[in-house]
Amino acid sequence: MQMTMIEALNSALALELERDKRVVLLGQDIGANGGVFRVTEHLQSKFGEDRVFDTPLSESAIIGSSVGMAVYGLRPVAEIQFAGFLFACMNQLASQAARIRFRSAGAYTCPLVVRSPYGGGVRTPELHSDSLEGVFLQIPGLKVVIPSNPYDAKGLLASAIADPDPVLFLENIKLYRSFRQETPEEHYAIPLGKAKTVQEGNDVSIYAYGAMVNVALEAAKLAQQEMGINIEIIDLRTIWPLDEEAIIHSVEKTGRAIVVHESPRAGGVGAEITAIINDHCLYSLLKPVGRVTGYDTPYPVPGLEDYYLPTPVKVLTALKQVMEP
Amino acid sequence: MSIQQIDSSSVPYQILDPEGNLVGEMPNLSAEQMLSLYRFMHLGRIFSNKIVALQRQGRATTFGSLVGQEATAVGLAAPLQPQDWLSTSYREIASLFVKGVPVPTVAYSFRGYTSPNWPTETHCLPIQIVIGTQMLHAVGLAMAAKIAGDPVVSVGVCGDGATSEGDFNEALNFAGVFQAPVVLVVQNNGWAISVPRHRQSSAQTLASRGIGFGVPSELVDGNDILAVYDVMQKAVERARAGQGPTLVETLTYRIGAHTTADDPTRYRDQLEVEAWQAKDPITRFQKFLIGRDLLTQDRAEQTVDELEEEVNEAVMLAEAMPPMAPDSFFDYTMANLPHRLEEQRADLLRYIDHG
Numbered sequence: 001m002q003m004t005m006i007e008a009l010n011s012a013l014a015l016e017l018e019r020d021k022r023v024v025l026l027g028q029d030i031g032a033n034g035g036v037f038r039v040t041e042h043l044q045s046k047f048g049e050d051r052v053f054d055t056p057l058s059e060s061a062i063i064g065s066s067v068g069m070a071v072y073g074l075r076p077v078a079e080i081q082f083a084g085f086l087f088a089c090m091n092q093l094a095s096q097a098a099r100i101r102f103r104s105a106g107a108y109t110c111p112l113v114v115r116s117p118y119g120g121g122v123r124t125p126e127l128h129s130d131s132l133e134g135v136f137l138q139i140p141g142l143k144v145v146i147p148s149n150p151y152d153a154k155g156l157l158a159s160a161i162a163d164p165d166p167v168l169f170l171e172n173i174k175l176y177r178s179f180r181q182e183t184p185e186e187h188y189a190i191p192l193g194k195a196k197t198v199q200e201g202n203d204v205s206i207y208a209y210g211a212m213v214n215v216a217l218e219a220a221k222l223a224q225q226e227m228g229i230n231i232e233i234i235d236l237r238t239i240w241p242l243d244e245e246a247i248i249h250s251v252e253k254t255g256r257a258i259v260v261h262e263s264p265r266a267g268g269v270g271a272e273i274t275a276i277i278n279d280h281c282l283y284s285l286l287k288p289v290g291r292v293t294g295y296d297t298p299y300p301v302p303g304l305e306d307y308y309l310p311t312p313v314k315v316l317t318a319l320k321q322v323m324e325p
Numbered sequence: 326m327s328i329q330q331i332d333s334s335s336v337p338y339q340i341l342d343p344e345g346n347l348v349g350e351m352p353n354l355s356a357e358q359m360l361s362l363y364r365f366m367h368l369g370r371i372f373s374n375k376i377v378a379l380q381r382q383g384r385a386t387t388f389g390s391l392v393g394q395e396a397t398a399v400g401l402a403a404p405l406q407p408q409d410w411l412s413t414s415y416r417e418i419a420s421l422f423v424k425g426v427p428v429p430t431v432a433y434s435f436r437g438y439t440s441p442n443w444p445t446e447t448h449c450l451p452i453q454i455v456i457g458t459q460m461l462h463a464v465g466l467a468m469a470a471k472i473a474g475d476p477v478v479s480v481g482v483c484g485d486g487a488t489s490e491g492d493f494n495e496a497l498n499f500a501g502v503f504q505a506p507v508v509l510v511v512q513n514n515g516w517a518i519s520v521p522r523h524r525q526s527s528a529q530t531l532a533s534r535g536i537g538f539g540v541p542s543e544l545v546d547g548n549d550i551l552a553v554y555d556v557m558q559k560a561v562e563r564a565r566a567g568q569g570p571t572l573v574e575t576l577t578y579r580i581g582a583h584t585t586a587d588d589p590t591r592y593r594d595q596l597e598v599e600a601w602q603a604k605d606p607i608t609r610f611q612k613f614l615i616g617r618d619l620l621t622q623d624r625a626e627q628t629v630d631e632l633e634e635e636v637n638e639a640v641m642l643a644e645a646m647p648p649m650a651p652d653s654f655f656d657y658t659m660a661n662l663p664h665r666l667e668e669q670r671a672d673l674l675r676y677i678d679h680g
Binding site: 024050051055056058061064065067068069072074091096101102103104105107108109143163164193242244245 | 410412439440441442443445450451453455458460461462463464465466467468469470472473479491492495496498499502653654656657658659660661663664665666
C-alpha cells in the first residue's frame with residue numbers, strides 16, 4: 001500500500017499495540033487529537049485510554065514516568081512533541097533512561113522508545129526545527145534512529161519498540177508527508193545499527209540520513225550530469241551506534257567521502273564518521289572527508305533557514321572539491 | 326539558633342512524644358513487629374557509622390550518613406509488601422534493608438563497585454544520585470501497575486532540597502492526574518548540604534505542596550517510628566485500594582554531615598544539632614519499648630552488639646567478594662554490544678595485560 005511516513009509510523013504503532021500488550025503510548029495531544037502531526041491518529045479510540053494517553057505538559061515527567069513503566073515491564077513509546085524540547089527532559093533521558101541497565105549491573109532494563117519530530121525547512125517557530133542527534137552521540141546506552149522514508153520508518157520503529165534498551169527515534173518533519181512509498185500493511189522489522197546503500201557508485205561515498213538522503217540523491221544526479229561521476233549513497237538509518245562496517249566498506253571502494261547532515265558541524269555525526277575513516281581506512285582516502293552540514297549557530301529564523309540547510313548545490317560544491325585532482 | 330523546619334502553628338502527626346510517651350493511637354503492630362522495627366533502626370545506624378568509619382580509613386567511597394533519620398527510613402518501608410516498589414535517593418539505606426536488600430550487597434557498593442546480583446525480587450531500584458528524578462520513576466512504576474491491573478504500590482523518597490526540583494513537582498502532578506498508586510515521601514531533614522529548609526521554599530510545610538496538585542498530604546513527626554509507620558501504612562493501603570496517591574512529609578534531622586566529603590561546622594550551629602539529638606528516634610522508641618516491658622536495657626545492649634557483629638560480618642563478606650572485572654562496565658552499557666565497543670573493550674584488556 002502507498003503510505004506517507006505518517007501513515008507508515010501509524011501503521012507500525014497500531015501493529016505493535018496489537019501484537020504486544022505491554023506497549024503503551026503517551027505524550028502531549030496524542031489521544032483524541034492523534035498527535036500534532038497525526039502519527040497517533042485513531043489509536044486511542046482503537047486501543048483505549050489505558051494504552052494510548054495524553055499527559056500533562058511536562059517533558060521530564062513523560063520520560064521519567066516512562067522509565068518507571070519500562071522498569072516495571074511495560075514497553076512505553078513516548079512522544080516528545082518537537083525534538084527541540086528534548087532539552088527539557090535531557091536529565092531523564094541521559095542520566096536515567098540510558099543508565100538504568102548500567103546502574104543496576106543489568107538487573108533492571110529500560111526498553112523505552114522516545115519518538116520526536118525534528119528537522120528544518122518547514123517554517124516553524126524557534127526550537128521546532130532543530131536537529132539534536134549529535135548531542136546524543138555522547139550518551140552511552142541510548143540508541144538513535146532516523147529513517148529517511150516510509151518503508152524504513154515502519155520497519156525501524158518496530159525494531160526500536162522490540163529493542164531491550166532505550167531508543168531515541170527521530171522523525172523528519174519535512175519527510176512526514178512529502179512522498180508516498182509502497183509499504184506493507186503487515187508487520188516487518190528492519191534491524192537497528194544497519195545502514196543501507198541507496199545507490200551504488202564508484203567515485204564518491206555520501207553518508208546521509210533523514211531528509212538529507214534525498215538531498216544527496218539530487219546532488220548525485222547533478223554530479224552525474226555535470227561531471228559524469230557515479231556517487232554511492234549510504235543511508236545511515238541508525239545514528240548511534242553507527243554502522244562502521246558499511247561506512248568503511250564504501251569509502252574503501254570510492255576513496256572519497258562526504259557527510260551530509262542538518263545538525264551543527266562541531267562534534268557531530270560527520271566528525272565521528274571522519275574519525276572512523278581516519279581510524280580504519282585513512283590510506284584509502286584520496287582527499288580529505290568533506291562535510292556539508294548545518295552551521296555552528298542556533299537554527300535560524302524561518303526567513304533565513306534555507307541558507308542554513310544543506311542543499312543539493314552545496315553538496316555538489318563539496319563533490320567538486322573532493323573530485324579535484 | 327534553631328532552624329524552623331515548619332511554622333510553629335503546624336502540628337505534625339505524632340504517636341510517641343520525644344520522651345517515648347504514647348500520645349496517640351497505637352498502630353496495629355505486634356510486639357514482634359515492633360522489635361523488628363527497632364532492630365532495623367539500629368541496623369541502619371550501625372551500618373551508616375560503619376561505612377563512615379571505613380571511609381575515614383580509605384576503605385569506602387563517599388557516603389551520606391543517615392543517623393537521626395532511622396525512624397523515617399524504616400517506617401516508610403515497613404508497611405510495604407514484597408511486590409511493592411521502592412525508589413529512593415542515597416539516604417534511605419535502612420529502607421532497602423527493610424525491603425530485603427542484603428547488607429553485604431549494599432556494603433559492596435560502597436567499596437566502589439556495583440553488586441552483580443542486585444536482588445530484583447525486593448523491587449528496590451538502586452540508589453539514585455540526581456536530586457528528585459527518582460520520584461518520577463516511582464510514579465511511572467505505579468502507573469504501570471495500575472495499567473497492568475496489579476495490586477502493587479510504589480513509594481518514592483526524596484529530601485527537602487528535592488522539592489525545589491521540577492521533577493518533584495512534575496511527579497506530584499502526574500501522580501494526581503493519573504491517580505497513580507504511589508506514596509511520595511519527603512524526608513525533611515532540615516538541610517540540603519548547607520542550605521537550610523527555609524531557603525528551599527517559603528511554604529509553611531512541604532506537605533502543603535500536595536494541595537495544589539490535588540494530592541492528599543500528611544505531615545508527620547519523622548523521628549517517631551510509630552507515627553511514620555501508621556501514616557505510611559494507611560497511605561500505602563489507600564493507594565492499593567485504588568484511592569490514589571499521597572504526599573508524606575516527615576520532619577526529621579540530619580545529625581551527621583551531608584556526606585563524608587562535607588563539614589557542617591562551616592554552616593550550622595552545633596546547638597541546633599544537640600537540640601535534635603535530644604529527639605533521637607532510636608532512644609525515643611527504646612524508652613517506649615522498655616516502658617511497655619517489650620524490651621530491657623540488657624536486651625537493647627545485646628541487640629546493638631549482635632547487629633554490630635552482623636554489620637562487621639557483612640563488611641567482611643563484601644571485602645572478600647572479588648572486585649568487578651575491569652572491563653565489566655562494557656557489559657551493562659547495552660544488551661548487545663556494538664562492534665565498536667567490543668574493540669574498545671579489547672583495547673582496555675590489552676592495556677591491562679601489557680600496559
